Amino acid sequence: MSAQVPFLLVVDGTNERADQTFTNVLDTLTQQVVAVARTVGWLPNRLYIGDVSEEAVREAYSRADAVVIMGGEDVTPELYGRGVDYPESGNHLRVADERTTELVRESVANGKPVFGICRGLQLMNVALGGTLIQHLETADAHRKTGREEHEFVKHPVSLIEGSKLREILEQPEIDTESSHHQAVDALGQNLRIAAVAPDGTVEAIEHETAPVLAVQWHPESLGSDPGQLETLLRGLLEYLRAYNQSAIPAAEAPTAL
Numbered sequence: 039m040s041a042q043v044p045f046l047l048v049v050d051g052t053n054e055r056a057d058q059t060f061t062n063v064l065d066t067l068t069q070q071v072v073a074v075a076r077t078v079g080w081l082p083n084r085l086y087i088g089d090v091s092e093e094a095v096r097e098a099y100s101r102a103d104a105v106v107i108m109g110g111e112d113v114t115p116e117l118y119g120r121g122v123d124y125p126e127s128g129n130h131l132r133v134a135d136e137r138t139t140e141l142v143r144e145s146v147a148n149g150k151p152v153f154g155i156c157r158g159l160q161l162m163n164v165a166l167g168g169t170l171i172q173h174l175e176t177a178d179a180h181r182k183t184g185r186e187e188h189e190f191v192k193h194p195v196s197l198i199e200g201s202k203l204r205e206i207l208e209q210p211e212i213d214t215e216s217s218h219h220q221a222v223d224a225l226g227q228n229l230r231i232a233a234v235a236p237d238g239t240v241e242a243i244e245h246e247t248a249p250v251l252a253v254q255w256h257p258e259s260l261g262s263d264p265g266q267l268e269t270l271l272r273g274l275l276e277y278l279r280a281y282n283q284s285a286i287p288a289a290e291a292p293t294a295l
């Protein structure tokens with residue numbers, strides 16, 4: 039660990055120039071992650087990754103003991119071999135996406151823990167060679183109609199037996215709040231499904247060997263049980279402590295968050 043209090047790099051999922059309502063919603067969600075992270079022992083540092091210099095990204099990442107990638111815009115479709123012509127096609131942040139995918143790949147290679155939320159999950163999948171369903175046929179089960187409403191839809195999620203996520207959350211099914219119209223299609227390299235919605239939508243993924251895990255729903259939404267986010271961020275911290283104590287090389291690191 040780089041310091042007594044471990045650094046958590048929180049990568050925002052939009053930029054300061056985005057639609058104000060969306061920016062406000064995302065800001066509230068990120069503030070919740072920052073607040074809960076502090077209570078479990080992290081020192082969080084927010085970054086609009088596409089809006090700062092390359093050097094600032096490298097500096098923030100090198101100091102970080104772990105990374106959280108927040109929800110936000112649609113991932114740039116060219117990064118997974120698709121076009122921009124799809125329903126509710128979004129505001130694509132290519133620079134932010136390319137920089138974030140680099141951090142995901144580097145973290146997988148070095149065993150730096152990463153936790154993704156919503157767009158964070160989608161980016162993680164794309165970074166590792168996966169693809170996305172660009173607009174879910176069952177989108178209404180996952181977001182309120184009219185993207186400008188930014189209201190969450192509640193639905194249950196089944197956690198896959200044997201997954202790290204189920205081990206961390208210690209239950210087979212949980213209630214979640216979500217707001218998205220895209221989802222995992224083909225899985226990225228060495229990723230596995232850790233949770234699914236009743237309509238079969240992939241709700242969580244985790245890496246087979248690296249401490250990399252992501253959820254499609256929003257454990258940080260104000261309508262969610264705050265204990266869930268706390269458990270996830272504590273899991274990240276516990277993984278980091280175990281990893282530093284055992285000092286095993288990344289390639290042999292346990293499958294844990």
Ligand SMILES: N[C@@H](CCC(=O)NCCCC(=O)O)C(=O)O
Pocket residue numbers: 051063064108109110111112113128155156157158188189217218219220221
């Ligand atoms: N654009 C993607 C990701 C959606 C996402 O990350 N949303 C987070 C904010 C919640 C809100 O939209 O209000 C998709 O829609 O699949």
